[in-house]
Amino acid sequence: MFSFWSRIWVPLLLMLTVCRGETVKTKVLVLGAGMAGISAARSLNQSGLTDFVILESAGRVGGRLWKVQFGGKTIDIGGNWIHGISDDNPVWAMVKSYNMTGTVTNWDNIKVRNGSGQDVTPQWHAVLASLDEPTEAAYDLAVERNATGQPDMPLRAALKLGGWNPGSSMEKAVEYANYDWNYGEEPDVSTLLRGELDPTYELFGEEEYFLTDPRGYVYIIEQMAESFLAGNDQRLKLNKTVTTIRWGDDGVTVTTKDGSTYTADFAVVTFSMGVLQSNAVEFVPGLPDWKREAISRVRMALYTTIYLKFPSKFWDDDEYIVYVGDRRGYYTVWQNMEAEGLFPAGTNIILVTLIGEEARRVEAQSDEATQAEIMAVLRVMYGPGIPDPGDILVPRWEQDPLFRGSFANWGVGIDDEVLRKLQAPVAGRLFFAGDGTGVHYGYLQGAFFEGARVAGAIGTCLRGGPCEEGYQPPRRGCTCPAADNFDRQATVDNGSCQYPTSGAGRIWRFSVSSYILVVAAFAFNDMV
Ligand SMILES: Cc1cc2nc3c(=O)[nH]c(=O)nc-3n(C[C@H](O)[C@H](O)[C@H](O)COP(=O)(O)OP(=O)(O)OC[C@H]3O[C@@H](n4cnc5c(N)ncnc54)[C@H](O)[C@@H]3O)c2cc1C
Structure with missing residues (x-):
């Protein structure tokens, strides 16, 4: 028979063991199993570095690619477009190889209704055409400023210089649909240089594909993960919330909420x-100032796609429906999920997107309150007799502690130096x-390339190649160009570095460096 003390101590010891979690040592810890994490782990694996562990807080892989069941359909509440449908875009290459269903977005397939519900589509096209010149002027300005090394400016300022001063509700709606809806933020805070010279559009083209595949967009990440993780591979640990990251010259120790500890070289x-x-x-210790500065300069846009399921369809057949009301960005852009190439007729699902403050406001209120607002707008557009929805889905990306927003939007002034700070490792670890x-x-x-980039850097270091040390501030008056890490083309004049101002040179380097990044990512992923 067990003694009195053993009856107390044995369960206590068992409890302590369970609560303390596991202790694991590995070469590389990958924190997060979204696109960047799975891309990094896959690249490590492909290069023969198989000693890694992935820690993910959620019970699934995919991160901000997230499919849910709604109204009898699989819908994506996170990313749902492929931006740039060229075979050079690895995301499109995967979507294409899995024959994933969807349609190429057609912005001309649009119906526009005003605050009285009238069809004002011809006026929309006229105002849209008047945005062409300011848009081209903004692009030319971006090219010129980039070429001559002039600083960035807000997109809003560039549009103003091009003569764009939206005053009417229609002009504001056109601007919103063209800019806010892409960047997730107003032109006032978006960057001119990085936005207008967006390498995704330059390298992969401007066409966009909206996915409606029943496997969800996340299928491509699941397939990437399956390509290197066996059924119950212990290198992928789900439901592991990272709470502390201790770093130093000799490696990294990560603690998770369940008391587990993971140590690694990187x-x-x-x-x-x-x-x-x-x-x-x-x-622990806190991140260095240069890294904290870089992180805090990236904006986290909020982009909320609200799905509604109705007993019957009463809206226009066009792919896009725009509501031009008095309030800018108030339930402005709608997507008819039954448009050609999307869900079949009879699905009765419509989607409306909110951005920024409007999205933040809706996240904070009840779904019933949001539904009431939406129905008021729809009744303006389609009359008082339309039915209430049977179901509504309002994602809350900013309130979710695993995301705190929808996607990164670079604010004004993220130059090459800030980019280096963003990408440089801390303590080389x-x-x-x-x-x-x-x-x-x-x-x-972007997440795909970045995962592959860091895996490449770690792989090079582990195989005895040069190891990335961390960020070094630009050294003025150095022996340029070799010793200057700010701009290798710089020369010295009177003891200080002079940076080239020739337009062709700078544009060439900007595009070529983007291209090299793409090719390097592909090459690395092809390595076995
Ligand atoms: C509403 C919305 C619409 C979008 N639309 C598009 C689109 O149409 N096209 C497009 O290309 N992109 C779109 N995006 C952006 C795209 O989804 C992201 O750029 C991409 O998924 C980011 O991948 P990531 O790996 O960098 O980050 P994430 O996907 O966020 O991955 C990070 C992972 O870390 C995990 N994590 C967080 N905290 C912890 C912790 N403490 N411990 C352990 N794990 C943790 C998270 O659960 C997550 O899985 C959209 C995003 C949203 C939200």
């Missing part, structure tokens, strides 16, 4: 910029990758 942090800015994860750390910011392919 770690790849792929949490969203919103999560990093929220201080939900403690870094702690690497950062995600949709906020590279030039394809805010896109899925």
Whole structure:
């Protein structure tokens, strides 16, 4: 028979063991299993570095690619477009190889209704045409400023210089649909240089594909993960919430909420910029100022897609429906989910998107209150007799502690130096990758490339090649060009570095460096 003490101590010891979690040692820790994390781990694996562990807080892979069941359909509440449908875009290459259903977005397939519900589509096209010249002027200005090394400016200022001063509700709606709806933020805070010279559009083209595949957009990440993780592979640990990251010259130790401890030579942090800015994860010691500055300069846009399921369809047949009301960005852009190439007729689902403050406001209120607002707008457009929806889905990306927003939007002034700070590892041990750390910011392919980039850097170091040390501030008056890490083309004049101002040279380097990034990512992923 058990003694009195053993009856108390044995269960206590068992409890302590369970609560303390596991202790694991590995070469590389990948923190987060969204696109960047899975891309990093896959690249490590493909290069023969199989000793890694992925820690993910959710019970699934995919991160901001997230499918749910709604109204009898699989819908994506996170990313749902492929931006740039060229075979050079790895995301499109995967979507194409899996024959994923969807349609190429057609912005001309649109119906526009005003605050009285009248069809004002011809007026929309006229105002849209008047935005052409200011848009071209903004692009030319971006090219010129980039070529001559002049600083960035807000997109709003460039549009104003091009003669765009939206005053009417229609002009505001046109601007909103063209800019806010893309960047997730107003032109006032978006960058002219990075936005207008967006390498995703320059390299992969401007066409966009909206997915409606029943497997969900996340299928491509699931397939990437399956390509290197066996059924119950212990290198992928779900439901592991990272709370502390201790770093130093000799490696990294990560603690999770369940008391587990993981040590490694290197770690790849792929949490969203919103999560990093929220201080939900403690870094010990705190991150250096240069890294904190870079992280805090990336904006986390809020983009909320609200789905509604009705008993019957009463809206226009066009792919897009725009509501031009008095309030800018108030339930402005709608998507008819039954338009050609999307869901079949009879699905009765419509989607409306909110951005920024409007999205934040809706996140904070009840779904019933949001539904009432939406129905008031729909009744303006389609009359008082339309039915109430049977169901509504309002995602809350900013309130979610695993994301704290929707996607990265680079604000004004993220120049090459800030980019270096974003990408440089801390102490040569702690690497950062995600949709906020590279030039394809805010896109899925950005997260893909960034994961592959850091895996390449770690792989090179582990194989005895040069190891990335960390950020070194630009040294003025140095022996240029070789010793200057700010601009290798710089020369010395009177003891200070002079940077080239020739337009062709700078544009060439900007595009070529983006291209090299793409090719390098592909090449690395093809390595076995
Ligand atoms: C509403 C919306 C619409 C979008 N639309 C598009 C689009 O149409 N096209 C496009 O290309 N992109 C779109 N995006 C952006 C795209 O989804 C992201 O750029 C991409 O998914 C980011 O991948 P990531 O790996 O960098 O980050 P994430 O996907 O955020 O991955 C990070 C992972 O870290 C995990 N994590 C966070 N905190 C912790 C912690 N403490 N411990 C452990 N794990 C943690 C998270 O759960 C997550 O899985 C959209 C995003 C949203 C939200």
